[in-house]
Amino acid sequence: MTRFNTSKAFLVLSDGLFLEGVPFGCKGTVVGEVVFNTGMTGYQEVLTDPSYCGQLVTFTYPELGNTGVNRNDQEAPLPHVKGVIARQLSPVPSNWRSEQPLDSWLEQNKVVGISGVDTRALVKHLREKGAMNGIISSDGSAPEELYRRLKKIPPMEGLNLIGQVSTKTSYKVDSFCSVAFDRRIKKSHKKPFQVVAIDFGIKRSILDRLVAHGCEVTVLPASSDFEEVIGSSPEGVFLSNGPGDPSTVGGGKKLVKRLISETDLPVFGICLGHQILGLALGGRTFKLRYGHRGLNHPCGTSGQIEITSQNHGFALDADSLLDTNVDVTHLNLNDRTVAAISLRNRPVFGVQYHPEASPGPHDADHHFSRFVGLMAERR
Numbered sequence: 101m102t103r104f105n106t107s108k109a110f111l112v113l114s115d116g117l118f119l120e121g122v123p124f125g126c127k128g129t130v131v132g133e134v135v136f137n138t139g140m141t142g143y144q145e146v147l148t149d150p151s152y153c154g155q156l157v158t159f160t161y162p163e164l165g166n167t168g169v170n171r172n173d174q175e176a177p178l179p180h181v182k183g184v185i186a187r188q189l190s191p192v193p194s195n196w197r198s199e200q201p202l203d204s205w206l207e208q209n210k211v212v213g214i215s216g217v218d219t220r221a222l223v224k225h226l227r228e229k230g231a232m233n234g235i236i237s238s239d240g241s242a243p244e245e246l247y248r249r250l251k252k253i254p255p256m257e258g259l260n261l262i263g264q265v266s267t268k269t270s271y272k273v274d275s276f277c278s279v280a281f282d283r284r285i286k287k288s289h290k291k292p293f294q295v296v297a298i299d300f301g302i303k304r305s306i307l308d309r310l311v312a313h314g315c316e317v318t319v320l321p322a323s324s325d326f327e328e329v330i331g332s333s334p335e336g337v338f339l340s341n342g343p344g345d346p347s348t349v350g351g352g353k354k355l356v357k358r359l360i361s362e363t364d365l366p367v368f369g370i371c372l373g374h375q376i377l378g379l380a381l382g383g384r385t386f387k388l389r390y391g392h393r394g395l396n397h398p399c400g401t402s403g404q405i406e407i408t409s410q411n412h413g414f415a416l417d418a419d420s421l422l423d424t425n426v427d428v429t430h431l432n433l434n435d436r437t438v439a440a441i442s443l444r445n446r447p448v449f450g451v452q453y454h455p456e457a458s459p460g461p462h463d464a465d466h467h468f469s470r471f472v473g474l475m476a477e478r479r
Contacts, residue, residue, distance in 0.1 A: 123214060126213075134234035135158065150180045265299075299320065341373060
């Protein structure tokens, strides 16, 4: 086996593109789907977002690590990305909230990184060719060997990754998950609404927003069935974000169908939860060419625009919803894909983006208010 200098790192894509860079974080070899995020801030939230499970994330902002990391920006206890691709790594963090440099934090959490890569050229390549599998290696493996290994890895389409990120046991949340640096957070003094959240890969900041809007949340595993959900006596059901192909989450689709047909409970889905909701209502999903991952995606209808935070590689097929009892209420104004849906005459709706905005703009926070308003009407 040919060994290369371990002071170098390689990135190899499944179409044969080969890039050389500098290793950071943990030394090793990781394989995943190569995607890109266009946000200028929020790299720690991205790295710990369970929706990025199984992916190698390219950051288009040229410098990474300039604000370090801190415990309050974690969306999950540990990072969920498999690898990080950056143009430049900041040598010294400079922020009053920083508790640790990004490099050492990634090494501690066994996340492999490569810097010194022309991320602008890489993103242009992914936009033209589409997101694809790739491999990052800094353990001295030869590029030819890495390419052969990469050819054996299945694509993201058809993968069910929920079991890797969902909670194994139920738990309650009635206070903020972290000491959030968010002035929107306010503790309600009213009787809290009882919400069951199905954890397909839920983020801490989503739970914070539900609590801030007056909810007490029971988080259940993604494998939970109808009887388990109803046994928690919810006033509303929340379907969370998560990774992988939504068409593989058959249990979630079955659960949502029964919730809609057998109860009058308000149901609110975001991201993967929105896609599962759409599938339960008779729609289909498809894989986007390179996905939507960033903080400035305009969504809405004529005269009603929200700038949104997004992270997804699949979308609902609008044509598949034409003969259903579903209204498409928002479109992604960059490519006209479905951004939000609502069931006619029922308290059921979903949004493709992340209204908790962590990171991102706060334009879409009103969707939590809508969910709470539906529960208030039912109460």
